[in-house]
Amino acid sequence: MTGRPSLYSEELAAHICSEIAEGRSLRSICRDDGMPHMASVFRWLKSEEGFSEQYAHAREAQADALADEIVDIADTEEDAAKARVRVDARKWVAGKLKPKRYGDKVTNEHTGAEGAPLTVEIVRFGRNTPSS
Secondary structure (H helix, E strand, O other), X not given: OOOOOOOOOHHHHHHHHHHHHOOOOHHHHHHOOOOOOHHHHHHHHHHOOOHHHHHHHHHHHHHHHHHHHXXXXXXXXXXXXXXXHXXXXXXXXXXXXXXXXXXXXXXXXXXXXHHOOOOOOOOOOOOOOOOO
16 A cells, blocks of 8 residues: 655646646545645645646636536525535635635725815925915
8 A cells, every 4th residue: 555645746736736727625636545645735835846836827727617616506506505605615715716806896985084075185394385
């Protein structure tokens, strides 16, 4: 019986990134037979040149896969409560992985006291101030 692989290979890295891009979690991938422990993958992200970029692209693609999965869940899940939990989880993760596309839009509006418009006062300091 052999243990989990802990040595990095481009083939193994490509497989992991492909699975992530299809929507699978790293945790579930690492539970598969013949796959490395998550700690090994995290170590590779720090030590293997190019892997962190490949992994980041896979995570962005994962957000798109999760967004697609939301529609499938909404169309096929018969239990509304279960569907809501599954959809909300995917929406949250997609929003964190790709916030510009799937994150909540946040707007800030500045107002003065009690909602009044802001007023701007320009004050000049120094010798070149006009005399009254």
